[in-house]
Amino acid sequence: MLRWIVLLPLLGAAINGLLNRRLPRPAVGAIACGAVGLSFVLSVVAFLRLVSMPADARLLTDIVAPWLGYGPLHVDLGFALDPLSGVMALIVTGVGLLIHIYSLGYMSHDKGFQRFFTYLNLFIFAMMTLVLGENLLMLFVGWEGVGLCSYLLISFWFNEEANAIAGKKAFVVNRIGDFGFLIGTFLLGVTLLPHLGAGEGLFSFRTMQHHAAALAPAATAIALLLFVGATGKSAQIPLYIWLPDAMAGPTPVSALIHAATMVTAGVYMIARMNFLYVLSPTAMHVVTVVGAATAIVAATIAMTQNDIKKVLAYSTVSQLGYMVMACGLGAFAAGIFHVMTHAFFKALLFLGSGSVIHAMSGEQDMRVMGGLAKKLPITFWTFLAGTFAIAGVFPLAGFFSKDEILWKAFSSDGGGITLWAVAFLVAGLTAFYMMRLVVLTFHGENRASHEVRHHIHESPLSMTLPLVVLAVLSVVGGWIGWPAFLGGANHFEHWLAPVFAGGGHEVAAAATHGGEALAHGVAAAHGAAEAHGGGHVALERGLAAASLAWGLLGLTLGFIVYSRRTKVADAVRGLAGGWPYRVLLNKYYVDEAYQGAFIRPGFRLSKTVLWKGVDAGVIDGLLVNGSALVVAVIGSLLRLLQNGLVRFYAWSFTVGVAVFFVYLSLKG
């Protein structure tokens, strides 16, 4: 059954892609949405079957065929569903379905309608391969597949050069990450191969988990190399630069791929490989620091951007930093929880921004928006729900997952007050820039041209319906993880506990911070706050209250500053001669730094050494023209023999025969 979850979208892509323009648009939309819808239904069925199983035995596998087999090396083409991939499968197909439906409206006038849905289905296929893959190589196949679809969809409107460049940038940056990923995979295979039992698949997650101890000697190297891949896919420092540019693609793509699914692949991969990561405190520490740094850097940049989608893009980078940080702290369940809630509210926010852009006739600059609340009521209210959710307002979805991460940042072994403070600051910044976005877009007077203003209208039902569904999910989606300190049971963490069970103990064993830290580690392993003492509950409540108040403060400040923007915002901007603002507006000049450090020297190297030296000199000169020259010389020498003079030939025979006789007589 699992194979059909993966293959149905591929089937949809094949039909739409091969018949392309021969199918009428409604048929294309029906096939694409139907394929994902069926896939979603099957995912739900599989998930329910998982639920009905005993907690320790929750695993469905579907081995399709043997793939590689050389001696002890043996890898299957197969799929597996466990609590972790179950959650991911529901997110991908569920949110994917909503975005497919939304795209029916959003892309209805686009001449690439068929192509768009082909790519979108292909993406779902690749993402499901990534999520349901039974082994690391299957995951990598999906990993590359989503990268390809991302490239295709970012440069979907390929007539614009900027879009083509953005797609290329995403592709190249991801390739750098994938290089690390691949080396890590090879290293893992080489390390594991001698320890393999008969019939065990080399890269199968179960095998790797079973032999985790054998990986210990190389764990740090493997974990860090795999993490390089994750920094590419999940847009972490230093490879985050492609994600904001990826906004060149159609907005549903931004919502589906660059907020809800593909970019969380890195987080999923780390969570999936948790048994490996917990073996290496060093790697965990690196993951934590990179995640935290990404979260704050991206959040500060998001405060100054004027393009509505760029703000959301940097916000996504920042939230991904949260998730990665959670994984680095060993709080894999919290990371995945945030993946889920973030998929709801960030997809909602992107789709809402798409609705705004649609209404504004393609305008993305918030400086010429404003006053859209009354004209787009559904978009406005759903967008507001998403904003409150991401700002961590109780009891919306974002509150629970973000607070879980904040608490883990405070209490885990790798965490502490500093890390908590960074994460806390990011939470406030998030609330602030999201409110800024809402105020600039929906509040006050409309600043667009008269003509654009005339066209503003609410989006069609196919677009508003997914908005409403996602808004409901953004509100209630976090309740599944209602934490213990508020009287809940945190079902979400319990649900994932079997997947991460081995990990927590290892963390505890690896910890060298003494008894108390050990207790925290074990508590994290069992995934429940009930192991904490009474003091912890009070502390947890206090921190949660503080972050809620902090989030509300951010929202309020954002509202005050930007609804009276001329005075306060300018005053803030004028701070210290305005240079902090300029630095943020220019995104810390990171792109320029890359330009100077890698790209321009790369061009110079290519031009002088590779082009004029290697290509023109060695390949063209020596190899291509050189071999031709050798043949020409030999040919002209041989031509001397073909003079057509019979007597010359006869002489040649005579001399040849004479030489032959001399040779024979000397030899004899």
Add this chain to the structure above:
Amino acid sequence: MSLNHCLALAAAVFVTGMAGFVVRRNAIVMLMCIELMLSAVNIVFAAFSRHHGDAGGHVFVLMNFAVAAAEAAIGLAILVEIYRRRRTVDVDELKSLME
């Protein structure tokens, strides 16, 4: 008359023919030289046939006569035709196949 005498005669005839073929430029003379070389071979065949008491060599001699006659007929026909077109049978002039 021993076998060696016969072989020496054959060698002398063959070298005469070969030298003529290489040195002369008249195609008709060259054809005659080819006949000489074939005759030298015939002598060798006949001598060995006699020496070993085996009639096989004689059969080859007869075969050679037939081939030589046929070749001379064709060669002469070609040369006559060439002469009619080019007014020469100097082989150094006849190299148009090369160009």
